[in-house]
Amino acid sequence: MEHIEIFNRLRQQFGEEVVLEHVVTGDEAKGFRDPYILLKTESLAEVARFLKDDEALAFDMLHCISGVDWPEYFESVYHLFSFKHRHMATLKVRTSKDDPKVPSVTSVWPAADWHERESYDLVGIRYEGHPDLTRILLPEEWEGHPLRKDYETPTHEHLRELGL
């Protein structure tokens, strides 16, 4: 299924309130690149469940979760793949900078477990409903989330104070 068809199917199922828009990145002059579907953050788990269970979509594999720090909001990006239909989809949800919260999809795809932990660790998005949302790559005592654009690298003295 083409990406736009996946979007249409989702829209048909959930409506404009939940499935916000279909964006093809790039521009007219230099060519278009990968598209994505923007979802309403609170409905992510519901849509994810549908994406996996629906016969026509059958996204059985979660390929990757990436957290992105944009100037106005955080984004959590999901790359999905279906072995049955051999198509891919990119989902995005946005969350506020003050209180970044995104519903967890670990119950839908177990693969999300480590990806969400990594995104929490490095970008600082909280995945609500994750069974064990702890840091995965950095030490437990680490302060801040390095992949944020405003992150300041700690000095050696500070790290020593933390016992690292």
Place this chain on the structure above:
Amino acid sequence: MDFLMNAMQSLPASMQLSGPLAWTITALVAAGVTMGVVSLVALLAVYAERKVSADMQARVGPMHVGWHGILQTTADAIKLMLKEDLVPAMADKWLFITAPLLVFGGAFIGWAVLPLCKGWAPVDLNIGVVYLLATSSLVALGIIMAGWGSHNKWSLYGAMRTAAQFLSYEIPTALHLLPAILLAGSLNLTALANSQAGGMGNMANWAIWNPFCFLSFFCYFISGLAETNRVPFDLPESESELVAGFHVEYSGMRFAFFFLAEYAELFLVSAIASLVFLGGWNGPFGLESSFLYLAKVLVMMFVAIWLRWTLPRFRIDQLMGLCWKFLIPLGLINILGVGFWIYYFRT
């Protein structure tokens, strides 16, 4: 070697001594000679292991110390002796210190009854085989002490595995020696070897040609490998699972003791196998030579080295299964079979 034997026997007489003093001197000299032989055998066996494994693995092995690296193990031994004597802070100090001595001692005192050349053993004990089986348990005790005393969880695992493995494999070791002992009618190692003399080409009377003993020989060798911690039975020290098992905390000379003990024991197992099953110094064309005996032992050791560098390692339950489900029942059957054999063919 025959010269050595004569010298040893004539030593007290030539010194014109008698009584307890002569006995003590003889014992000390015999112990010294055995000690020297054990160390030499271990050094050479380590060298052989390195060279053979290198050849199997498309390498050249040690080449720089001495001619083709022949002094490499000596150099390593010296290096180990010069190393710092480390005892982990939390270790049980006395257990930690005595364990390698016990392991080496256990391997070493077995040699007391082992004929080193044709017809001469340091102590010609009439129950030599029983003595050997008894002393080899000391090694297990030493390894368990080392594993517990190190205060390390990996070595504790090594110790637990050792306890299970040694206690299990003592039984088939003994059971599979019995058929040959029944045939020879003696527990003395020299007598066992001598009983296999004669026959066609001085080979026909070897215990191994008896069908039951033939099986027993292989089973004994397998159990012997298990008792000496050789691959594929090196579970107590399996480096990929338990890092180094019971000797994970050992370094320097203490580690060298474990190392020496392994090869001393390997030689012991090979020697017993060739004495009990392969006719000892009795060989083809009526030959009777200590060198023949030595050659057999070396071949057996080579087989052990060969196996080590060919096979992967067993898992603990597979190891136990092999012992209790295969080797022990087969040992009992063999003993019964040999009993019938003697009844029908000897009487």
Place this chain on the structure above:
Amino acid sequence: MVIPAQPKPLQGEPMVIYMGPQHPSTHGVLQVELHTDGEIVNRAIPRIGFLHRCKEKIGESVPYDAYVPYTDRMDYLAAMNTNWAWASAVEKLAAIEVPERAEYIRVYVAEFNRIASHLVALATYGLDLGAWTPLLHAFRERESVLDILEELSGGRLCFGYMRIGGVANDITPRSIEMGKAFLKQFRAKLDSLNELLSFNHIFIRRAANIGVIPGEQAIAYGMTGPMLRASGVDWDMRRDEPYSIYPKLNFDVPVGQGLKGKTGDNWDRYWVRVQEMYESMKILEQVIDGLPEGEFRAKVPAILRPPAAEVYCRQECPRGEVAFYLISDGGKTPYRMKVRGPSFCNLSILETISKDMLIADLVSTLGSFDIVMGEVDR
């Protein structure tokens, strides 16, 4: 082997033991927290991050072409493949056409690197089970592969050979000769390795029926590469979503069939890798025969400024699918880059399947995963 938990009359505490980060069979600096009851592992929790080198943060601050050497250090056993995945992601983002000769050279080095990487995987798996000799034989073969790659790139572990739009320098006649000579003798070597290790009775008993991952579970946990195929899922990017010149090449995709036990056990994972080496040899022979004339690198601007867009580009590497998610804002460096490492996803299943295993089986299972910590931790 899975031993069912039984009610215990004598209650004690489970022993917590940390396997790694300094342990011979954790394949690098992985730590596995074992909760053991005797030899039985009740729970094994992998802890990662000891080798975290901020690859994604660095990626945001260096230009696209300068990031190639950093990808070497992710999957350092298959540096060419990771290089290539990065290069093709950037090419997709900047819409750069790669000359056909460059694609052939890329397949040439990538498949050789796949053989080298699988040789290490098999050798260390044997080592995990206590077999030393296959390790040295496999490493000897790997050395000859590395000689070929060294002839081309100058490196033996981290090559840095790929460039955006092609490769660093043209393929040399000598490297093709070396490749031919290697392929001539390697099949026989691989057969003897099979005799020595693959069909060794003890080895089969240690590997078959252990760590079984059914196909559905493998997909649910996002596993890719040989681990996925060993579980019976017939999926290979090179054939099913072909990129580069793979559509022109003729090769099979080996899938686990449970020859010695259940489908998806350790032995299947091992065996899929062995078969993939045979397939790589097929590919290489075709590449040598079909190498076209032409440019080895496209004309790429010295400072690359891709348009503001996003791409997600994945490629089949020896350990699975490496994917790069690139967001460009039109500048010299990516706005955000994310690496999807296959070992990272493959490792996440360990805790689930290692319940009630023996310690020795856990080591065997972990060895069959063939993880590279450089790519797990990034």
